[in-house]
Amino acid sequence: MSSVLDIPGIPAALPPLLLALAREQRVALVGGAVRDLLLHRVHNDPWRGLPDLDLVVEGRAGDFVRRLERALPPGSLRAVLEHGAYGTVELELVIDGAPVLLDVASARRETYPVPGENPRVSLGALADDLARRDFSINAMALDLASGRLLDPHGGQVDLQHRRLRWLHATSVADDPTRLVRGARYAARLGFELDPASREQVRATLAAWPWAWAPGAPPGQAPAALGTRLRMELELLLKREPWRPALGALQRWGGLVLLDSALQADRRWQQRLWWACRFQLPLLPALVAGAADPMALAERLQLPHRQHRLLAQWLLLCRRLAAAAPAPGDAAAWCELLEAPSQSVEAVTLAVVAGGGPRRPLLRWLLRWRQLKAPLSAAELIAAGWRPGPELGAELRRLRSQRLAQERC
Template structure:
């Protein structure tokens, strides 16, 4: 079977490398998204680099297949090969006929989940075992490279024709709830729906969420591995997929509850993420900001330190702005002045990005935040430090205080 977008020389070399394995014969197959997209008459490319990206599974050490493949290709065609021994995989970059192709070669494996949400226990297996461990039937189709036979033990082709996503096992989501997020990604990208039985599995799984965890880490806490997988799936959803459609689908399934019950009920995430994207803020931060406890969720998902810090800065700013606008404060001195707004927005430990996040999330009235972003933060004292020193102001705290006083006098001339 021809694989569109792949150099003919590579297709032939892969088939020859598969047939050359053994004894016993080493079965090698093209699996996953590349086969699915082939049957859908789509080219399966790496979303970041826009080049063909193929997943291969070998019965036997993946590195053996890569070595045979290199010997069959023209000299220099194999540009890089990174082996990950702990996972039995090899990442390969090839250059053939003027085209770059990426291969992810994996040793066939069998996996079991000792506890829900934990990383699975993995042992080498057969191709049939590897297909049986996958998420949806449409991703459990394989093309045997030696024989050219299409292997579909779980009815994936029928589900492709029905344009539906069907989970492979009755406990797929119980083992790994992040598969539901992946399903929303596929549903948005391919225009598929969740098969009724899988929809019912999602309902039962989410009805019992959060589970009473006993994972050997902290009683009652989800395994850290699950938090990491959820973060990775949401990052892929937000960066690689049509995220408005994918998040809407996931919310319709009830799946935002995997992050937070308030997010599941949130009807403002679309606007928040839209403005975050326009402002250059991380979409993941804008999503997590809608949670009941954003910092706890950020920790559970193990967000990068920079994103975690931005959320913390925004929460502190939100508190300052709430105090600034308290009715008691207004009764004592009227509405906040421009200088008061600037003092709150420029407090030590804050950042301009936190102000942007406050603007995106509707933390405070838009006008003063926009005025600060576009104008007030750029206003300086009319005199420079050097000019003040020349007039007799001594360097040190007094100089800083005078600069602040002069800037506040200039800000007093601004309108809200």
């Protein structure tokens, strides 16, 4: 691994610029690009495509970015987003027609005064930055100026054995969302937690070191932790093979971070498979298996639309439990399911996650809701009906007659 030039897909004009700037300020390529390149070059894994390029600089990331901006070809910088609290800058570049996402971060130290809360951050050296990471396989760096691979935590050995190993004895307690990230790597790379790391997960979850626990009021949960959990789950469901990823998380006991009922759930694969079939968002389908889905939705700070979907689904479940129509009464099912408080997505979630008799729900979803009155409003008006409430009532009566001919 002599230089950044070895990475497939990098526009030819970019490496010389980065290498020139590395002579003025220490810069290293870190994270997924280094890991994936080693897997590809050394262990013959297929190249998984160019990831975002993560650069760590000693000193201020903003200083490096400003020099890079001056060195880039005109028009190649499309967007810049700076996160001052963590000393990071996201760059969207287009060089020689090829898009590149570049994350530049100041080398930093992190401490976690309270488990699960956001860390305290201060500037540090490259060695400090590598030491703060989650797994050894992500704690390697390629020094751009020298071309040397830096591996102070044994990441290459863990790559060889295809294992995930925490860097610290408190890695899970400091940030439990790392466990979700580990499940993502397990699914994508085919890796497994090493025995000591699995024991850390077991011991940490058994001791539950965080100030809030499932079952407590969701509003008291650390907002940062809920948001990070949701973001990691969204990445898992969007970018990874979700079956092996969630399977690993459950196998490690990690679904208890969300809810103990989800940890014991054996139906999540079926729910998510049906959600894919019906093009429902996967996260609400997962959350639907919790003991209290609305409390979990609040804790994870689900988007408003997903929160509303779960609320509508639970309302439908209560209505069906109280007084479900006869299975073959298509008109009564249409009246219930087409109420203003319901939505097609909520009925679909009832099919996916349960909550009522599936057959009539499916019949409504796939056929009954599409059926109209045999005569249109225009045809009734042509026959002498006047626009108004009576016309609407007649259309509903005619539709009910047609629905009465349906069988469940």
